[in-house]
Amino acid sequence: MPELPEVEVVRRGLERWAAHRTVADAEVLHPRAVRRHLAGPDDFAHRLKGHRIGTPSRRGKYLWLPLTDTDQSVLAHLGMSGQLLVQPHAAPDEKHLRIRIRFADTLGTELRFVDQRTFGGLSLHDNTPDGLPDVIAHIARDPLDPLFDDEAFHQALRRKRSTIKRALLDQSLISGVGNIYADEALWRARIHYDRPTATFTRPRTAELLGHVRDVMNAALAVGGTSFDSLYVNVNGESGYFDRSLDAYGREGLPCKRCGTPMRRRLWMNRSSYFCPKCQRAPRVSS
DNA sequence: AAGCTCTCCTGATGGC
DNA sequence: TGCCATCAGGAGAGCT
Numbered sequence: 001m002p003e004l005p006e007v008e009v010v011r012r013g014l015e016r017w018a019a020h021r022t023v024a025d026a027e028v029l030h031p032r033a034v035r036r037h038l039a040g041p042d043d044f045a046h047r048l049k050g051h052r053i054g055t056p057s058r059r060g061k062y063l064w065l066p067l068t069d070t071d072q073s074v075l076a077h078l079g080m081s082g083q084l085l086v087q088p089h090a091a092p093d094e095k096h097l098r099i100r101i102r103f104a105d106t107l108g109t110e111l112r113f114v115d116q117r118t119f120g121g122l123s124l125h126d127n128t129p130d131g132l133p134d135v136i137a138h139i140a141r142d143p144l145d146p147l148f149d150d151e152a153f154h155q156a157l158r159r160k161r162s163t164i165k166r167a168l169l170d171q172s173l174i175s176g177v178g179n180i181y182a183d184e185a186l187w188r189a190r191i192h193y194d195r196p197t198a199t200f201t202r203p204r205t206a207e208l209l210g211h212v213r214d215v216m217n218a219a220l221a222v223g224g225t226s227f228d229s230l231y232v233n234v235n236g237e238s239g240y241f242d243r244s245l246d247a248y249g250r251e252g253l254p255c256k257r258c259g260t261p262m263r264r265r266l267w268m269n270r271s272s273y274f275c276p277k278c279q280r281a282p283r284v285s286s
Numbered sequence: 287a288a289g290c291t292c293t294c295c296t297g298a299t300g301g302c
Numbered sequence: 303t304g305c306c307a308t309c310a311g312g313a314g315a316g317c318t
Contacts, residue, residue, distance in 0.1 A: 001311070032295085061312075080311055081296080096296085117295045119312060162289065171313075179311065227310095269291080270311055 002078040003061060004142055004176030005216050006224035006231050006239065010084050011063045013234030014056040017086040018065070018111050022052045024104040033098035033113060036075070036135070037123035047124050048074065048101065057131070060142045060175025064133050072124055075133045079119025081230040085112045116230065142176035143212050154205040157197040164200070165193035165272065168212070177212060180225060180248045183273045185212040187247035192279045193265075193272045199282070218244065247273045 002010070026048040028034055028041035037044045053074075054066035064073040076084065085094075086109050089102075099113035099122055113122055125133040141148045156173055157164075167173055168182040177185070186193055188211040191204075200208075219225055224239030227249075232238055246256050251264035255275035265272045 003312095077312080079295090079313090115295095116297070117310085119295065160288085166289085169312085230310095268311095269293095271309090 001080060001178060001180060001227075002082070002224075002231050003178035003181050003216075004144065005181075005219035005241070007058055007061050007063055007078060007176070008144075008220055009224045009233050009239065010078070011056045011058045013086065014063070014065065014084060014111075017109065017234055018103075019053055019055050021103040021105055021107070023048045023050065024102040025049055026102075027100040028098070029100065030098040030118065032118045033115060033121045034123060036077075036121050044122070044124055047072070050104075059132065059136065059145070060139050060171055061178070062133075062136050062139060062175075066127070066131065067124075071127050073127055073131075073133050075123050075125055075136065076113070077120050078231075079115065079117065079121070081117040082113065082115040082120030083230075083232055084234055085114060085232075085236060086110070086234045087112050139171050140173055140175045143174060143209060144176070144216060148174075150206065150209055153209065154200065154202055157200045157205060160197045162197050163193065164191060164195045164197055164208075166268070167197050169268075174212075176216070179270050179272075180245070181212065181215055181219070183247040184215045184245060186279065187273075187275060188215060190278045192281050193267065193274060195282045247275070249273065 026045040028045055031041050034041050034044045051067040051070060054068045056063055056065050062075060062077055064075045066073045088109055094114045096114050096116045097112055098115050101111040103110065125135050128134050128137055153174055157167060160167060165182050165186065168177045185208060189208045191208060219241040222240040223233060224231060225241040226232065226238035227242055247262065250262045250273055252261050255262055255278060258275065258277050260275055260277040262273055263276050
């Protein structure tokens with residue numbers, strides 16, 4: 001499940017292996033992979049052809065490849081299971097290969113978008129004046145962005161009548177955090193996922209943001225989190241952070257701080273893992 | 287109108 | 303053995 005660290009690992013791979021190459025042609029093998037490109041698969045392929053890829057950028061879980069000499073970018077979201085792979089031409093097609101991009105050079109590799117669950121996709125969009133694809137203008141800066149505004153985030157929490165994990169997953173408040181890193185950061189901060197956002201003091205918000213950044217940087221340093229083959233870097237290699245997870249996926253195992261068995265609660269159509277002792281449930285409001 | 291629920295999708299897994 | 307239900311969950315549409 002690619003979140004910010006995994007997407008950043010992919011972005012770095014693209015910067016090394018795909019940037020500054022010119023597209024020879026693009027082939028869409030599954031229309032759902034370009035569903036966000038409203039003009040359709042043929043238009044997508046046609047518009048890429050002959051253009052050179054600039055330096056890949058990222059905000060939260062979105063990454064994009066600017067097309068130099070245009071004001072457009074190829075936007076990518078990996079969804080649940082999307083992969084961007086740089087593969088030799090001769091490598092056999094992956095079972096879930098959705099899009100192939102060939103280059104007009106002799107490096108012998110092509111860019112492939114592979115996606116089992118088809119929640120991800122590629123699309124082409126105009127850039128806003130600050131170089132961001134227009135359709136993601138509503139996505140907030142992420143916590144590793146130097147321009148992320150901690151104070152504005154705190155004020156937004158105070159204004160909301162919601163709960164903290166919901167807020168962490170709200171990409172218009174803070175981007176790049178998904179279910180795994182939300183649970184990890186909350187465990188580190190000893191905060192229950194259902195704590196009302198309006199109860200956060202400035203120091204508490206600062207502490208939580210610190211943990212979000214720490215856990216993401218730690219994951220980034222070891223290539224991200226891979227539970228299975230669904231997340232890999234552009235060369236098909238897994239990350240190692242799954243071995244360092246303190247909360248996610250640890251139902252019934254002892255809390256690494258206090259030994260209490262970790263719990264899992266179904267919440268928002270997904271699982272929340274937490275320590276019932278370290279992360280006390282908030283007082284029920286009536 | 288903000289907050290929340292639902293839905294899209296495929297494959298692994300488990301129960302009977 | 304086979305069949306069905308469940309689970310994984312990002313993000314936006316749609317409902318209240």
